[in-house]
Amino acid sequence: MKPIDRIYITVSLLAAVVSSACNSDFLDTVPISNQSENGFYKTENDITQAVSGVYNMLLGWPSIHHIYLSEARSSNYFVDRQDAARDYFSISAFEVTAALGTVQAAWTDDYELIERANQVLDRIDEVPFTDAGKRDRMKGECKFLRALAYFELVKVFGRVPLIDRTVSSEEALTYGRSGLDSVYNFIISELTAAAALLPASYTGGDVGRATKWAALGLLGKVYVYTAGHPLKKADGYTKALPVLKQVLDAEGAGWTFATTYAEIFKTVNDNKYHLFEVQYMSGGKGLGNVIPGEVVPLDMDLAIMPYGNYYMQGFPSDDLINSFEPGDNRKFVILDTVYRNRAGNMVQRNYFRKYLDSSAASSLLSRTDWPINFPLLRPEDVMLLYAEALNETAGPTAEAVAIVNRIRARAGLAPAAPASQADFRGMLERERRHELAWEGQYWNDLVRTGRCLEVMNPWLQQNYQKTIDANQYIYPIPQSEIQIKPGLYDQNPGYF
Template structure:
């Protein structure tokens, strides 16, 4: 879908999509304005509607910049700021109205509203061909489930609806049990899995496939400790011919060729493109991880060849220019000290050099960086990057299967799954064996960190394992941050956004404490 995004008609954004709501569910009741009979009169209209859902994922509050990353990546034992920025989130200085995720909440409900409206108008629509009706319905079901996945992860119980409601009903909804929401999303994903094709090609790359639906369904099951169901979905994906583990770990993240940014390990990715017709078609998340030259290299003002000769930063800049590269990022999302320290990794773990960089082109750097996330090529300019955000990939599925099998039956058959991931990670090979169930479980804590760090999994992993507070209070942070002093048990969820409560006090009816952020 690298080029499809640039071709989306504005028609549906002006007529069909319920956008621009910002701090509330709806500004007006569009059900009173749009006749829903024969809402889509041909295949193209239904396809454009599905395309519009993917566009919402491009919002800054979701995948384009640090929207979801704020709550899935920061504040754990992986990423921290290189200076005193983003401190409220990293230091758990979160409250109603203070980094409470209001824009993320609004963007996710924008997906829910639009997907629900489209589902009701695609199902049984005889104006559509069978193939387009099945695919667009499957995509809408997947996208709505993805939105509720994030909503229930971040806020727990949330307002829930499956069809577009009148304004007065939307504006007075109470919170709904996340267990019921997630159960129904699993059912929707089972249906989506049957409707969606197993793969795409050319301009359709990036659309949700049946395996994307299976991966999301597996996540729901894993988070809910439904081990057998999680493993069934993982096994189904692993046995599919469409996806495989790449032989080289670095290749999974190679985004340098803008015409070839998908690979067989990716199951679902949010597709960004440089110079798209929409302002958020590209991504600037990369710049959080790209260094800025004003910081680099270490001892940057030293002149190795004596007074009057170029400083180290000038020498580095010249060497970068020879490669058509630059360090023009924000440079603040960097590895925490313990993750950056290679002595905390197995010495034979090849993933370290792909993940972490402390020296470049012969220059020691002032800070460590995430090599897997940066792109220094001038063809990928600042705030105009085309990199895909990988949401699900096969290595994660193998590790999920390993965890589920271990919880079900112990490590005996779980070794197969984790060792498949470790085969490419180590030279010489270092397969696991001889562990107890508890030892396997705890070893997987680190294995997922080393394999998947910065990919949006760590925070929820630590929460579902019940060890977030232990990890945050014991890992080493930099002097300008001290999350250990602030984190409390209620920080496993966000508070319902203050703006939403002001509009709808019913959001506090079932929980006056707002997830523990206020007293009764």
């Protein structure tokens, strides 16, 4: 079982009603009572449960944000037109409309998380705590999670409504889309505050909550994003450097660099190698990870996939498979090109296997019940972003090259020696693509670095007989949101 108490809460963006809760010690749901959210926040335990409810909203993020809206959007993933009725085909083939369910889910789930965090932050100071430090920590957790939600929203939709407190349904209809600068400034402010409030580590049942290093790592990443498309802030990399360096200097105390790439993605190593991860557990309570079985072949050996696969019928693209250097041991941790079927025969097919930990298969109670956590922020991500910031401010320094070569050495690759800043940019793009494959990073890397059209259009022309323009860097505002109050939100260019 995973740390962090769990709570089930039914919440809309505009109003909330607390319904039931459970924790890592008891997987049975425990009634809280049918109180309004105004009457619920009375005790320290109420706040503790409510903060767990904010974390609970992360359960669906990896599928929506990191796989569907990112990996399926990139040249890492290909879907045959026979699956044209599926959202992931529309995303992969750039046939997205404002009515697409996955787009609506991203908007709704992110704002639901934000609303839960707003409720806690609005009321936490009114509730007595035996330990003021715990109150501060929970404020930091909610600020971190709220910032994380806005970071995803701004990457997916561009300008979005900025709501930083609990509002009535009537008042919500007065919030239009805020400018990108305003949203990013809010994210930066929230993460700065969170880093000052959060502890460096946890023990016992609190392991898995947001730490100071998670907040600083995400803050540094946000600064790097401000340096790229669309903001292109000249000081983004400069601001990122000292923040990311704090995280790197915490190695051994705040995080651990795994000896091998494969051990990072084992269930037994959850909460060991990531800076922040979505917490999952098996047990049939709806707290399992669906991703391990989403893209494996339908007839895979039941000893590995005891309940069959889940949903997606695309596969790793040849472009991704052929991009690995010979000897890169990450390749067959991330994907495979052959599998054993239920009849015991070996069959050729490309599929992602990164989170498919067969040692956990016997604990499953359904095909969506995998216990392995999903990384939202890894030390290697921070390492490569720091190297990128060094390269963009001072060229390929010895420190920057050494960081990348440390990751390459673990992958079984020889040291690289980039001759120029441009060479190092290409090296970083490839390393991030391979190190972070199937984690939802590559598409956003292409967008922010300005490489998207150059990389994607030849691939799209070959596979879908089309090309795209910069309008497709973000998704449409969901149609249902546009219709709530005509004129409140303008639609993103290129969508109707």
